[in-house]
Amino acid sequence: MTENSPPTSTTSLPYRPPMRPKPSFGRWLATSFRSWSRNTFSRESLLSSFYTFLWVVPLSVMIWFYAEREELVKLPSKEFNIEARPEPTRVITFAGQGEQYKIRADLMGPHGKLEAVEQRLDSASNPLQIAFGAGLEPGPHRVSIRSLMTDSLFRSNGVSVTKLMPEELTINVDPIVSRDQVEVRVRPEVAARLETISFDRKVKVTAPQSYFAQNPNFAVYADFQNLEKGGTATETVSLVPSVPAPHVTIEPSTVVATFAVKEVTPTVIGSMPVYVTLSPGYRYSVVEITPPSIPNVNVIGSKEAIDKLATFKPYAWFDILMTDVGKEGIDPASQPDRTYNVTSLHFNLPEGVRVTNPDVDYHITFKLKARPAD
Numbered sequence: 001m002t003e004n005s006p007p008t009s010t011t012s013l014p015y016r017p018p019m020r021p022k023p024s025f026g027r028w029l030a031t032s033f034r035s036w037s038r039n040t041f042s043r044e045s046l047l048s049s050f051y052t053f054l055w056v057v058p059l060s061v062m063i064w065f066y067a068e069r070e071e072l073v074k075l076p077s078k079e080f081n082i083e084a085r086p087e088p089t090r091v092i093t094f095a096g097q098g099e100q101y102k103i104r105a106d107l108m109g110p111h112g113k114l115e116a117v118e119q120r121l122d123s124a125s126n127p128l129q130i131a132f133g134a135g136l137e138p139g140p141h142r143v144s145i146r147s148l149m150t151d152s153l154f155r156s157n158g159v160s161v162t163k164l165m166p167e168e169l170t171i172n173v174d175p176i177v178s179r180d181q182v183e184v185r186v187r188p189e190v191a192a193r194l195e196t197i198s199f200d201r202k203v204k205v206t207a208p209q210s211y212f213a214q215n216p217n218f219a220v221y222a223d224f225q226n227l228e229k230g231g232t233a234t235e236t237v238s239l240v241p242s243v244p245a246p247h248v249t250i251e252p253s254t255v256v257a258t259f260a261v262k263e264v265t266p267t268v269i270g271s272m273p274v275y276v277t278l279s280p281g282y283r284y285s286v287v288e289i290t291p292p293s294i295p296n297v298n299v300i301g302s303k304e305a306i307d308k309l310a311t312f313k314p315y316a317w318f319d320i321l322m323t324d325v326g327k328e329g330i331d332p333a334s335q336p337d338r339t340y341n342v343t344s345l346h347f348n349l350p351e352g353v354r355v356t357n358p359d360v361d362y363h364i365t366f367k368l369k370a371r372p373a374d
Contacts, residue, residue, distance in 0.1 A: 071110065071111050072108060072109065072110060072111075073108070073109075073110075073111045073114060074106065074107070074108045075106070075107040075108070075114055075118065076106050077104045077105075077106060077165070078104060078105050078106070078107050078118065078121060079102060079103070079104050080102070080103065080104075080105070080121035080122070080127070080128060081100045081101065081102055081103075081124065081127035081128070082100065082101050082102075082103055082127055082128045082129070082130055082145070082148065083099055083100045083101070083127045083128075083129055083130075084099070084129070084130060084131075084132060084171070085129040085130065085131045085132075086129075088176070089175065089176050090138075090173055090174060090175045090176055090208075091174045091176065091208045091246075091247050092132055092171050092172070092173055092174070093171065093172050093174065094169055094170070094171055094172075095140065095169070095170035095171065095172060096170075099246070100127055101169060103145070103164065103165060103166065104164075104165040105148075105161050105163060105164050105165065106161070106162045106163040107154075107159055107160070107161060107162070108159065108160050108162055109154075109157060109158050109159030109160060110157075110158055110159075113157040113158050113159055114157075114159055116157060117153060117154065117157050117159050120153060128148065128151065128153065130145055130147060130148055130151075131147070132171065132173075136173045137173065138173050138174065138175050138209065139172065139173060140170055140171070140172050140173075141170070141171055141172075141173065142168055142169075142170055143168065143169060143170075143171055144167060144168050145164060145166075145167060145168065145169055146164065146167055148161065148164065149161040149164065174208040174209055174210050175208070175209050176206060176207070176208055176209075176247065177206070177207070177208075177209050177212065178204055178205065178206040179204070179205050179206075179212065180202075180204050181202045181204075182202065182203050182204065182205045182220055183201050183202065183219075183220070184199070184200075184201050184202070184203055184220050184221070184222055184239060184255060185219050185220065185221055185222070186221065186222055186224070187221055187224075189354075190222075190224050190227065192302075192305070192351060192352040193227050193261060193262055193264075193302070193352070194227075194259050194260065194261060194262065195259075195260040195261070195262050196259060196260045197257060197258070197259040197260075198257065198258045198259070199222065199237070199255040199256060199257035199258070200255050200256075203220055203239060203250050203251060203252060203255075204250070204251040205220060205241070205248070205249070205250055205251075206248070206249045206250075206251070207241075207245070207247060207248040207249070208247055211243075211245055211247075211248060215242075215243045217242075218241060218242050218243050219241075219242040220239055220240070220241060220242070220250055221239070221240055221241075221242060222237045222238075222239060222255060222257060223237060223238045223239065223240045224237055224257075224259075225237075227261050231260065231261060232258070232259070232260040232261075233258070233259060233260075233261070234256065234257070234258045235256070235257060235259075236254050236255070236256055236257075237254060237255055237256075237257045238253065238254050239252070239253055239254060239255060262302045263302070263303070264300050264301060264302060265300070265301065265302065265303045265306045266298065266299070266300045266356070267298075267299055267300075267306050267309070268296055268297065268298055268299070269296075269297040269299060269309070269314055270295065270296065271293050271294070271295050272293060272294050272295075272297050272314055272315055272316050272347075273292065273293045273315045273316070274289055274291070274292060274293055274294060274315070274316045274317065274318070274342075274345070274364060275315055275316070275317040276289065276317065276318055276319075276320060276366065277317060277318075277319050277320070278319075278320050279319075279320065283370060284368040284369060284370055285368065285369060286320070286366050286367070286368060287367050287368065287369045288366060288367045289364065289365075289366045290339075290364065290365050290366070291364065294316060294345075294362045294364070297314075297316075297347075297355060298355065298356045298357065299349065299353050299354060299355055299356065300353070300354060300356050301350075301352045301353035301354065302352055304352070305350055305351065305352030305353045306353060308350035308351075308352075308353070309349075309350060309353065312349070312350045314347065314348055314349050314350075315347075315348050316345045316346065316347050316348070316362075317345070317346050317348065318342045318344065318345055318346065318364070319346075320366075336367070336368075336369055337367070338367065338368075339365040339366065339367055340365060340366055340367070340368070341363075341364070341365055342362075342364040342365065342366065344359075345358070345362065345364070
């Protein structure tokens with residue numbers, strides 16, 4: 001007899017681990033933070049972040065700097081000087097302001113470029129130049145200066161000129177002319193010190209036409225120096241116009257001169273009174289000059305000229321111009337005891353006699369008082 005046994009199943013069941021309790025939120029947060037910290041602050045992660053920092057930050061700064069420099073900005077009413085472009089055959093001046101004229105302009109462009117343009121325009125010794133038409137006749141003309149708006153200074157920097165103030169100016173065209181065979185002279189005070197002199201007396205003078213018109217009696221002088229020693233010498237002497245002015249040239253600019261200097265006799269004037277001259281209409285008078293005379297004035301000249309001192313009364317004098325006193329805004333009448341210094345003296349001497357050191361400071365002072373009203 002067989003025994004009855006319970007049936008067995010051939011299907012295997014999956015393994016289930018024992019159930020763990022669900023972690024609290026705080027435990028989960030702490031676990032997550034530890035995991036993030038291990039990944040974020042690992043040696044490999046820190047090195048990677050450092051290398052990224054080394055190129056990202058400088059690149060960001062460069063991008064910001066470039067963007068700032070390229071930002072369009074406006075510079076209103078910029079003031080600067082202009083002048084006519086130099087030409088060999090004429091001189092162009094601006095009515096009322098000479099060879100330079102101050103104008104204003106509204107400028108717009110990239111910030112960095114505009115700064116460079118502004119720096120260039122601020123250079124007083126290097127004004128912006130403008131060319132005028134070659135067909136202009138001598139004399140005054142009313143001309144436009146709008147061509148400045150397309151000057152290479154602005155175009156090369158991407159700067160636009162939106163407004164010029166003014167847009168038209170009055171200019172004067174003065175042609176350059178020449179005079180040949182102009183005689184070279186010797187100043188009278190120099191000639192009085194020379195026994196003989198020899199040099200080429202003819203030169204060519206080139207100047208604006210207006211210079212000759214305004215100075216009909218102009219002359220060319222041989223600018224002798226170093227005549228203190230007696231005897232004969234041969235030197236190269238510079239030539240100068242009697243009225244110095246721009247654009248005046250002398251050809252040749254020097255001459256070779258052979259000359260003999262008169263023997264000179266030094267002497268000392270024991271005492272020389274000091275006087276003053278005042279500008280016409282000056283409302284103050286001098287009440288005290290201290291000292292009233294200067295002692296031991298060294299002079300020099302030829303024997304004949306020095307001999308004239310026996311019958312000549314030499315003196316020194318100084319000028320007081322209206323602009324010399326009160327420059328500090330102080331009314332001399334409010335300070336009657338204030339003293340003023342004499343900065344330069346002039347000397348009245350016989351022809352051919354001169355002071356050996358005219359720039360010496362004799363420490364002369366003076367006081368002023370108001371003149372009574374007329």
